[in-house]
Amino acid sequence: MSVPKVEAFARALRGEVVTSVRTASAAKVASRVSTLGEAFDDIESARTEAARIKDEVLDRLRDLLLEFEARATARRIQVHWASDAAEANRVVLEICRRVAEPGAIVAKAKSMATEEIGLNSALEGAGFRPIETDLGEYVVQIDGDHPSHIVTPIIHKNRVDVARSFVREGLGPYTEDPAELTMQARAKLRDVFRQASVGVSGANFLIAETGRIVLVENEGNNRFSTTAPRVHIAVAGIEKLLPSERELPLFLKLLAGSATGQRLTTYVHLISGPREANDPDGPEEVHVIFLDNGRTRVLEGRYREILRCIRCGACLNVCPVYRQVSGHAYRHVYSGPIGAVLAPALEGIDAIGDLAKASTLCGACEEVCPVKIPIPRMLLELRDEAARAGLGKRDIPWKRFATLAGSELLWRAGLTLLPIARKLPSALGREWAQKREMPMREGRSFREWWRERS
Amino acid sequence: MTVRLMLTCLCDAFYGEVGIATVEVLQRIGCRVEFPAEQTCCGQPPFNAGDWAASRAVAERCRTVFELDDPASVVVTPSSSCAAMLREGYAMLFPDWTLRAQVFEFGEFLVRHRGIVEWPGRLRREEPIRAVYHRACHGRGLHLGDLHERLLGTVEGIEWVGLPQAEQCCGFGGAFSATHPKVSTGIGMEKLAQVATTGAEMLVSGDMGCLMHLKGLLSRQHSPIEVRHFAQVLAEAQ
Numbered sequence: 001m002s003v004p005k006v007e008a009f010a011r012a013l014r015g016e017v018v019t020s021v022r023t024a025s026a027a028k029v030a031s032r033v034s035t036l037g038e039a040f041d042d043i044e045s046a047r048t049e050a051a052r053i054k055d056e057v058l059d060r061l062r063d064l065l066l067e068f069e070a071r072a073t074a075r076r077i078q079v080h081w082a083s084d085a086a087e088a089n090r091v092v093l094e095i096c097r098r099v100a101e102p103g104a105i106v107a108k109a110k111s112m113a114t115e116e117i118g119l120n121s122a123l124e125g126a127g128f129r130p131i132e133t134d135l136g137e138y139v140v141q142i143d144g145d146h147p148s149h150i151v152t153p154i155i156h157k158n159r160v161d162v163a164r165s166f167v168r169e170g171l172g173p174y175t176e177d178p179a180e181l182t183m184q185a186r187a188k189l190r191d192v193f194r195q196a197s198v199g200v201s202g203a204n205f206l207i208a209e210t211g212r213i214v215l216v217e218n219e220g221n222n223r224f225s226t227t228a229p230r231v232h233i234a235v236a237g238i239e240k241l242l243p244s245e246r247e248l249p250l251f252l253k254l255l256a257g258s259a260t261g262q263r264l265t266t267y268v269h270l271i272s273g274p275r276e277a278n279d280p281d282g283p284e285e286v287h288v289i290f291l292d293n294g295r296t297r298v299l300e301g302r303y304r305e306i307l308r309c310i311r312c313g314a315c316l317n318v319c320p321v322y323r324q325v326s327g328h329a330y331r332h333v334y335s336g337p338i339g340a341v342l343a344p345a346l347e348g349i350d351a352i353g354d355l356a357k358a359s360t361l362c363g364a365c366e367e368v369c370p371v372k373i374p375i376p377r378m379l380l381e382l383r384d385e386a387a388r389a390g391l392g393k394r395d396i397p398w399k400r401f402a403t404l405a406g407s408e409l410l411w412r413a414g415l416t417l418l419p420i421a422r423k424l425p426s427a428l429g430r431e432w433a434q435k436r437e438m439p440m441r442e443g444r445s446f447r448e449w450w451r452e453r454s
Numbered sequence: 455m456t457v458r459l460m461l462t463c464l465c466d467a468f469y470g471e472v473g474i475a476t477v478e479v480l481q482r483i484g485c486r487v488e489f490p491a492e493q494t495c496c497g498q499p500p501f502n503a504g505d506w507a508a509s510r511a512v513a514e515r516c517r518t519v520f521e522l523d524d525p526a527s528v529v530v531t532p533s534s535s536c537a538a539m540l541r542e543g544y545a546m547l548f549p550d551w552t553l554r555a556q557v558f559e560f561g562e563f564l565v566r567h568r569g570i571v572e573w574p575g576r577l578r579r580e581e582p583i584r585a586v587y588h589r590a591c592h593g594r595g596l597h598l599g600d601l602h603e604r605l606l607g608t609v610e611g612i613e614w615v616g617l618p619q620a621e622q623c624c625g626f627g628g629a630f631s632a633t634h635p636k637v638s639t640g641i642g643m644e645k646l647a648q649v650a651t652t653g654a655e656m657l658v659s660g661d662m663g664c665l666m667h668l669k670g671l672l673s674r675q676h677s678p679i680e681v682r683h684f685a686q687v688l689a690e691a692q
Contacts, residue, residue, distance in 0.1 A: 004633055004634060006634065006637065007633070007634040007635070007636055007637055010634075010636045010637045010640065011636045018640070022644070026619060029619075029621070318621060318622075320622050320623045320625060320641040320644070321634075321637055321641070323641075323644070324636075324637045324640040324641055324644075325637060357504075357630070357633065357634075358630075358634060358637070359627070359630070360591070360623050360625060360626065360627030360628075360630050360638070360641070361502060361591075361627060361628075361630075362591035362594075362623035362627070363591055363592075363594040363595060364591070364594075364621055364622070364623065366594075367594055367621070377546070380501070380502065380504075380546065381546075382504075383502070383503065383504030384504050384506045385504075386504055387503075387504035387505050387506070388506075392504075394505075395629070395632070395633055396499075396503060396629055398499070398500035398503060398505035398508035398509075399505070399507075399508050401495075401499065401500060401508065401512075402500060402508040402509075402511040402512050404494075405494040405495040405497070405511075405512045405515070406494070406511060406512065406515060407494075408491065408492045408493075408494065411494040411495075415466060415467055418467055418468075428632040428633075429632075431632045431633070431635040432631060432632045432635065432670070434635050434639070435635070435639040435643075435671060435674060436639060436642075436667065436670030436671050436674055437669075437670045437673040437674050438670070439464075439467075439468045439666045439669070439670065440468065441467070441468050441470070442468060442469055442470075442471060443469075443470055443471035443474075444470045444471060444474060445470045446461055446465060446466060446470035446473035446474060447466070447470075447491070448470075449470060449473075449474055450477075450489050450491075
């Protein structure tokens with residue numbers, strides 16, 4: 001029996017990683033529940049309303065994108081369209097080459113879209129120096145690692161790991177105190193903000209009616225990255241739109257509560273364009289790059305609702321599988337339950353459709369999702385699609401099972417033989433019995449009992 | 455009233471006592487129980503594995519055996535997993551078909567359909583027993599909430615303690631338990647670690663899928679924790 005990739009990854013994973021992920025995830029699940037309970041009189045109707053709004057955005061996507069473009073352009077925000085990762089990177093590089101010297105520093109605010117397109121390696125390849133300014137992303141970058149969570153990128157590391165990395169990078173004397181570690185990073189990153197020629201961010205929401213860019217954060221590095229450099233570039237998936245700013249309070253509360261258990265993030269930025277003549281500071285140019293990269297195809301297909309996602313990460317935190325395997329097991333920028341659908345929806349099931357099988361289908365993800373994405377249903381549909389495409393190994397002969405279950409006689413014969421069959425060597429039985437006893441008949445047989453009494 | 459018992463394949467194969475307990479409880483509340491002997495499986499295992507063709511073959515048989523097109527047919531099953539398959543899974547398998555029969559998970563039938571909110575009776579034990587309840591995940595789609603815990607809470611002779619991180623799955627997941635054994639048992643051990651924090655002597659759930667998996671882990675560890683289905687606790691309380 002071949003070992004599925006997620007399972008193989010879990011078998012090789014260090015115990016400390018599982019502990020880090022489990023502890024942090026459980027804490028966030030608890031704070032999410034209490035915060036959302038306080039923030040909303042009726043969280044269920046808030047989620048239903050948010051899902052409805054995102055569906056409306058998806059239904060009217062083309063019109064809303066054009067509306068955003070018109071409004072943003074009127075604010076002197078330059079709007080670009082990128083059909084794939086390469087095109088998005090090309091747009092960023094063209095801007096950087098025009099406004100910055102070779103070797104210039106590019107300050108990066110945290111952004112999953114730029115992870116998705118591999119912007120850092122594109123910038124490095126062109127001779128620029130991208131530096132991640134979100135603390136977690138900075139640690140990921142100096143370690144040559146990848147984020148393992150869409151909100152908390154170093155959930156798989158502990159403070160000892162971070163302390164060692166900082167000493168190695170010469171940030172200061174060894175300390176395991178989180179506050180001191182943060183101050184060491186702060187000193188380093190202040191220089192980055194002072195020197196950077198370009199700041200690159202993502203976008204949490206883009207408002208069609210006003211053409212503004214909305215960013216939420218807790219560390220203040222987004223504020224620096226988007227205001228100190230001469231040029232600010234925001235890279236965002238086309239699905240990140242909201243119709244108007246009237247929807248913002250609902251979404252800001254849902255996002256902060258679901259992601260980090262906060263009533264509101266420490267900072268909420270509404271970016272209205274480049275600096276005006278009288279402004280004391282701010283960037284001279286602001287750009288928005290809309291990224292398609294497979295999204296239009298997803299929009300037309302069976303997994304359309306996955307584009308409602310606002311990247312809160314609540315489904316990762318609550319997912320029992322994610323807690324055992326961590327984000328890297330998913331082999332994609334988007335991990336956990338959302339990744340198990342979004343990754344194959346964007347990349348194709350032949351590339352990464354196996355993720356759909358690495359789930360118990362427990363439904364906790366759908367229960368916490370602020371926009372009610374039916375993730376378990378989509379995982380089932382992905383499994384069906386993969387099976388019809390002849391992908392994946394068939395470990396269990398379901399056709400034979402169906403024959404057995406198709407006749408009372410065969411079924412009962414099978415049940416009679418079960419006590420013998422369970423002793424026969426089988427690959428699946430071996431896997432089951434590694435840490436568990438095999439089930440056996442306990443007490444009376446129901447059918448015999450029923451026959452005797454009637 | 456007359457109800458049809460869907461035994462579930464696990465109770466058919468291993469846990470006959472759970473089926474017997476379910477019948478005893480249903481009779482105690484005045485139901486006439488039918489057991490269609492032609493029943494086999496609801497088709498969920500191949501459905502979850504992605505083999506919908508195999509699943510449809512099994513499910514079509516189940517539709518006939520339990521007369522799922524008939525609004526007068528009342529089906530009760532001691533498993534939220536099988537009930538969810540009939541109510542939600544079949545809608546995906548057969549988009550043009552509508553479930554007309556009334557299908558209930560066992561606890562749901564008692565509380566929501568029969569309006570039973572108290573279970574007078576006492577466990578036949580000398581000492582009160584400390585117990586935890588594990589909510590089976592398929593109860594989510596059925597919106598079962600805490601209805602099992604509420605009813606069980608009225609049984610005398612049991613000291614119920616809350617299970618921390620109750621929203622967490624047991625890790626069974628059907629075929630997943632064999633295709634992803636490291637992940638499956640890792641989740642199961644985490645669940646049992648939470649059970650251990652409560653000092654419970656008895657673990658109760660409404661689904662033998664969860665309990666088969668947890669029982670397998672517990673017996674490998676020679677744990678003294680007793681594992682019981684919801685129906686068995688009600689049947690034992692006299």
